[in-house]
Structure formats: C-alpha cells, structure tokens
Amino acid sequence: MKIMSCPLNGPRNISEFQWLGPVHDGAELTAAALVQHLFFAPNPMGVLREWWRHTPSNTVFIAERNLITDEILRTYLKPAADNIASVA
Amino acid sequence: MPIELLKYGLRRGHRPFRDIPPTPDLRKHYDVVIIGGGGHGLAAAYYLSNHHGVKNVAVLEKGYLAGGNTARNTTTVRSNYLTPPSIAFYREGVSLFEAMSEELGFNVMFSQRGQLTLAHSDAAMRSFRLRAETGNHVGIRTELVDAKTVQELCPHVNMDFGGQHEVLGGLWHADGGTARHDAVAWGYAKRAAEKGVEIHQRTEVEGFGIANGRITEVRTNRGTITAGQVLQAAGGMNGRIAEMAGIPLPIRCFPLQAMVTQPLKPFLDILLSSSNLHTYLVQSSRGEIVIGGGTDPYQLASTRSSLPQKESLATGALQLMPFLHNIKILRQWAGITDITPDFSPIMGASPLQNYWLDAGWGTWGFKATGVAGKRMAETIATGRVPDILVPFSLERFSRFELLNEMGATAAGH
Numbered sequence: 001m002k003i004m005s006c007p008l009n010g011p012r013n014i015s016e017f018q019w020l021g022p023v024h025d026g027a028e029l030t031a032a033a034l035v036q037h038l039f040f041a042p043n044p045m046g047v048l049r050e051w052w053r054h055t056p057s058n059t060v061f062i063a064e065r066n067l068i069t070d071e072i073l074r075t076y077l078k079p080a081a082d083n084i085a086s087v088a
Numbered sequence: 089m090p091i092e093l094l095k096y097g098l099r100r101g102h103r104p105f106r107d108i109p110p111t112p113d114l115r116k117h118y119d120v121v122i123i124g125g126g127g128h129g130l131a132a133a134y135y136l137s138n139h140h141g142v143k144n145v146a147v148l149e150k151g152y153l154a155g156g157n158t159a160r161n162t163t164t165v166r167s168n169y170l171t172p173p174s175i176a177f178y179r180e181g182v183s184l185f186e187a188m189s190e191e192l193g194f195n196v197m198f199s200q201r202g203q204l205t206l207a208h209s210d211a212a213m214r215s216f217r218l219r220a221e222t223g224n225h226v227g228i229r230t231e232l233v234d235a236k237t238v239q240e241l242c243p244h245v246n247m248d249f250g251g252q253h254e255v256l257g258g259l260w261h262a263d264g265g266t267a268r269h270d271a272v273a274w275g276y277a278k279r280a281a282e283k284g285v286e287i288h289q290r291t292e293v294e295g296f297g298i299a300n301g302r303i304t305e306v307r308t309n310r311g312t313i314t315a316g317q318v319l320q321a322a323g324g325m326n327g328r329i330a331e332m333a334g335i336p337l338p339i340r341c342f343p344l345q346a347m348v349t350q351p352l353k354p355f356l357d358i359l360l361s362s363s364n365l366h367t368y369l370v371q372s373s374r375g376e377i378v379i380g381g382g383t384d385p386y387q388l389a390s391t392r393s394s395l396p397q398k399e400s401l402a403t404g405a406l407q408l409m410p411f412l413h414n415i416k417i418l419r420q421w422a423g424i425t426d427i428t429p430d431f432s433p434i435m436g437a438s439p440l441q442n443y444w445l446d447a448g449w450g451t452w453g454f455k456a457t458g459v460a461g462k463r464m465a466e467t468i469a470t471g472r473v474p475d476i477l478v479p480f481s482l483e484r485f486s487r488f489e490l491l492n493e494m495g496a497t498a499a500g501h
Contacts, residue, residue, distance in 0.1 A: 001395070015396055019386035032486075039338040039429045039485040043327050045389060067341070067389050 002070075006054040007061045007077045020051035023062060047073060107278040108153070111289050114311045118146040118286075120468055121306050121315035123293050123329055124322040125149025126158040127269070127454065128446050130276040130287075131461020132319055132468070134192075137283035139462075140469035145285045146315075147277075148308060150292040150325070154273030157323040160391075160423030161454040162346050162370065162380040164359055166203050166264040168223050168230045170496040173479035174432060175226040177459060180476065182228075182263050184458030194275030196267045197373060203264025203359040204233075204241055206408075208253045212364060215495055216259040229262040242358055246410055253365060253407055264359055266370055272457055296333050302441050303333065317468050319444045321460075324389070324424025326447035335438050338485050339426045339448055342383035343390060345397045347420035349412065351375030360408065363497070367404025376418060379405045382497075383425060383451065391422045425450045432491040435464065435480040436473040444468055445482060451497055 002014040022042050042048060045068055052063045052075070064074040096102075120136060122129040125147045136142040149155075165185050167178035188196045207213045216232050223230035234257045235247060247255045277287060288310070296318075297305035303318045322329045327339040352375050361368030366382040381401045384394065398420060405412055428434060428448040433456070438445050446464050449456065467473050473481070479491055 022387075035486050035488075040336055041338070041340050041429075043340045043387070043389075045328055048387065050387070067387060070388055070390055070392065 004052070004063070004072055005075050006057070006059055007075055008059045009054060009057055012054065016054055016056055018053040018055050020053055020060070023049040023051060043067070107274055108281045108287055111291070112286055114146070114288060114291070114308070114313055115286075117144075117314045117316075119144040119316040120146075120319065121313065121317070122147045122319045122321060123306075124156075124320065124325075125153050125277075125287060125289060126156050126321065126323055127154060127273045127276070127457035128321040128323075128449075128460050128464070129319070130154070130273050130280060131457050132321065132446070132464045133280040133285045133287075133461075134276040135462045135465030136469060137280050137285045140465055142465075142469055143284040145280070146313070147280075147285060147287045148291045148293055148306070149287070149289045152289050153277060153287065154270060156325075157423045157425070157449075157453060158269055158273050158457075160344075160346070160421055161269060162368070162378050163266045163269050163454055164203065164264070164368070164370070164452075165198070165200075165267055165455040166261055166359075167228045167455075168203070168205075168219055168259060168261040168264070168496070170219055170222065170493055171432075171491050172222060172226050173476075174491055174493055174496070175223055175228060177476055177480070178455060179226065179228050179263075181456045181459035182265075184462065185265065185267055185455075188267070188272065188275070188458060192275035192279055194271060194278060196271040196275055198265055198267040199373070200263065200265035201358050202241075203261040203361065204238065205259040205261075206238065206245070206360070206362040206364075207256050207258055208362065208364040209256070213257055216257070219259060219496065223261075231260050233258050233260045242356070242360055244355060244411075245360065245408055248407070253362075266359060266372075268373075269454060272454075276457075276461065293329060293332070298334060298440065301439070303443050315442075317442045317444065319446060319464060319468060320438075321446040321464070323449070323453065324426055326426045330438075330445070330447065333438070333440060333443055335440070335443075335445075337434065337445075337447060337482070338429055339434075340387050341389040341424050342386075342427055343388050343392070343394075343397075343422045344380075344383045344425045344451055345393055345401065345420070345422040346378065346380040347398060347401060347417050348372065348376040348378050349415045350418050352377065352415065362404065362408060363495075365404035365407055367401060367408065369405060369408060377405070377412065377415070383427070389424050391424060393420055393422050427451070429485065430490040431493040431497065433460070433480055434482050435460065435477045436467060436482070438482065
C-alpha cells in the first residue's frame with residue numbers, strides 16, 4: 001500500500017488523503033493571469049508542488065511529488081510567508 | 089478456392105503478408121509530418137492521402153504502431169454528450185464508424201449494440217433528461233428509460249431495489265457501440281501506406297526548429313526533417329510535445345486504468361455504465377468482461393496500475409453484477425490521458441502558422457478516431473478550420489467559451 005507522510009500525523013495510508021491540486025502563486029489580478037490560473041495548471045514531467053489533505057484530521061499541507069515516478073519527496077505545512085510562490 | 093489456398097499455404101519461400109511496409113529511412117522533407125502513430129494520426133494520414141491527394145506524408149511514432157492510448161482504451165463509440173457542438177461532432181464520428189469497414193475494406197468489427205448509463209439518484213435522472221432532450225434536438229438516438237426498461241435491456245443488472253445504489257432508470261443510447269481498436273488503426277495505416285504515406289515507428293520527436301512563427305524543422309532520434317505542415321496527435325504526450333513547440337496547453341495528465349476478466353459465454357449484449365459507481369462493463373467479442381472506470385484521483389504521467397483504483401473498479405462491477413465475484417481478472421493496464429479543464433478536446437490552429445493541434449482527448453479519444461482524422465486532414469489540406477471544429481479551438485479558454493462535458497463521461501471522474 002502506498003504511504004504518504006502527513007506533517008502532523010506521520011506516515012499514513014494514501015487512502016486517508018485527498019489531492020487538492022497544484023500550488024498556485026495566488027496573484028491573479030489581470031484577466032490573462034486569471035485564465036492562466038483557472039485553466040493552465042502546471043503539468044511538469046518532473047516534480048510538482050501540490051495541496052493535499054489528510055482527511056481524518058483535516059490537515060491541509062503541501063507535498064512535493066514526482067509526476068513520472070509518483071514518488072512523494074517532501075510534505076510540509078504551509079509556511080507563514082504570504083506568498084506561496086516563495087516557498088522553497 | 090480451397091485448392092488455391094492450399095497452394096498458397098504450401099508454397100516454398102512463402103512470404104508473409106504485410107499490411108504496412110517496414111519503416112523506411114527518413115527523407116529530408118515531407119509536406120505533412122504527423123506526430124503520433126495512433127488512431128488519430130493514422131486516420132489523418134488516411135484522409136490526407138486518400139481524400140485530399142496529399143501523399144508526401146510521414147507519421148512519426150515513438151513506440152510501435154497504435155501502442156499508446158489506441159491500445160489502452162476500452163473502445164466505446166457513442167455520441168450522447170451534453171453540449172450541441174460536441175453531440176454534432178461525435179454524431180459524425182459514430183456515422184464514420186458505421187461505414188468504416190466498407191470504406192477501408194478492413195473489418196473493424198463495429199458492433200452497434202447500444203449503450204445504457206444507469207441512474208441511481210434523482211439528480212442523475214434529471215441530468216439524463218437534459219442529455220436525452222439535447223441529443224434528440226441535435227439528431228441522435230438517445231432516450232430516458234425507467235427501471236422496468238432497464239431490466240428488459242439488461243436482465244443481468246443488479247437493480248438493488250431498496251439498497252444504496254438502487255437503479256431508478258437510465259439513459260439508453262441506441263447509436264452506441266464498440267469496435268476493434270487495433271483494426272481501426274491498422275485499417276487506416278494500411279490504406280494510407282498504399283497511397284505512399286510513410287509510417288516511421290520507433291521515431292521520437294526530440295525538438296523543433298521555429299522561426300517567424302513557423303515550424304521549420306522537426307528533430308527526431310533518427311535525424312532532422314523539414315515539414316510544410318505539422319500535426320500533433322500524441323495522446324498522453326500531447327502536453328510535452330506542445331511544450332517543445334513552445335505552446336502551453338491547458339492539459340493535465342491522469343492515469344486511466346482498466347482490466348478484463350477471463351472469457352465467459354456471451355450474455356451482456358449492451359454497453360453498461362454507471363456514473364455514480366464510476367464503472368462501466370462491456371463484453372468483448374472474445375467473451376471477456378472489460379471493466380473501466382474513472383481516472384486516478386491525482387495527477388500523474390505514468391502507466392503504472394494501483395491497487396486502490398483496481399479495487400474501486402471491482403467494487404463497482406460487483407455492485408452492478410454480483411455474480412462476477414468468482415471470475416478471475418485476466419489482464420489489467422493503464423494509459424495516460426491528457427485532460428482539459430472542460431473535458432473537451434482541443435482541435436484546430438495553434439499559435440504557430442503551420443502547426444495544428446489534435447489534443448486533450450482525455451478519456452474519450454477512440455470514438456473520435458475517424459472524425460478527428462477526417463476533419464484535421466481537411467484543416468491541413470485547405471488551411472481552414474471547418475465549422476464543426478471551431479468550438480474546440482485552443483482560444484476558447486481565454487474567451488471563457490468552455491464546452492463542459494465533465495458530466496457526460498461514461499464513468500464520472
């Protein structure tokens with residue numbers, strides 16, 4: 001069974017998690033940027049930063065996952081920084 | 089005739105019959121280069137060479153002929169969509185399947201047995217009524233049926249009266265059917281190759297030369313070629329190929345998994361699906377029950393299978409037909425789907441002048457094999473996007489003119 005590591009609860013079965021989609025930079029002020037945000041989601045042949053939720057504890061966090069190998073590289077809670085794009 | 093056959097079979101130096109010639113060397117220039125040797129690319133090559141007189145065509149295929157999503161889909165052909173432009177487009181697709189064996193002189197085993205989608209909730213019945221009325225308006229055979237008719241159409245289905253997934257009715261689509269995927273691709277390939285189209289297998293596109301808004305050259309692992317026009321029809325790799333051409337596409341990759349059981353005697357003569365249960369069942373001409381469903385719950389560009397998704401398919405199948413519980417699974421697989429935000433494909437022009445898109449087919453590219461090939465060939469040959477393809481343009485996203493077909497998938501995603 002595939003295991004994901006929740007930042008609060010540690011390693012848990014993947015069936016306890018919900019995928020919430022890629023992390024955006026949150027600066028959708030112009031029409032073009034809005035179209036980009038709504039429809040042109042990142043689809044890299046590599047690592048993607050995305051939102052996940054551990055459903056039993058309702059913990060929403062960020063995961064870094066390889067979209068070719070399905071390997072989960074890192075999981076962490078959203079940092080206090082306002083700009084998500086600056087999260088390294 | 090039997091004597092002739094015997095002589096042919098016993099002849100010395102017997103040469104096996106080939107449907108398509110071996111891969112030739114790449115020439116320096118082609119009038120049209122088609123990226124992707126699946127059903128869509130081969131159909132476009134067929135229509136270009138047989139209907140438009142464009143014969144200097146190369147089809148470039150990274151792997152082997154029709155080995156990607158053409159080999160991995162579950163071969164449903166139907167037109168019961170939600171928006172009028174989609175219904176009109178897929179209606180033409182179904183009519184091409186009806187005539188395909190005749191047109192190609194190649195038996196594609198099209199079997200128009202009808203498709204039944206089950207409703208387990210009042211909300212599903214309401215959405216089916218909308219689809220039935222829209223379908224009738226555009227001119228396809230589709231109707232809302234009650235539980236009694238469902239039992240008549242498919243006596244084996246578990247109606248689950250009083251249970252969690254009680255069948256309240258369904259959407260009956262008499263035009264629905266299934267065809268042999270390999271035969272469709274090989275039929276188009278054979279007739280295209282006869283007219284001089286070159287099919288280059290194991291030829292991977294590695295990059296493009298671009299100048300003044302045009303593709304000037306296509307770089308492959310077997311050498312660089314120049315092309316008058318380029319068509320991209322690369323299935324799950326569409327996002328990646330477009331990226332090489334500098335065109336961002338609103339596409340995300342999700343795996344779509346399926347499996348088949350051991351062969352059984354024929355009992356299921358319709359295509360049965362349930363959007364609530366994310367499952368559909370078809371009995372193939374070999375007797376195997378093909379079980380398909382929704383995509384994986386998260387984005388991925390891999391053809392690995394996963395236990396949770398296979399369990400979900402099995403759960404849905406057992407709910408619909410509990411007597412399948414001791415039937416063994418024979419094969420299972422996954423394909424990479426290229427999904428757009430509105431679940432409709434992207435066809436027509438790209439930001440580059442001589443580069444054309446046939447992408448974003450997501451979970452239903454097979455049923456459009458003929459019509460997408462025919463209309464894309466027309467687009468390339470005339471340099472003009474035909475009216476039937478206009479609603480599917482890439483620009484629809486920036487104009488917020490989406491064609492939302494998410495609710496019209498056979499399995500729900």
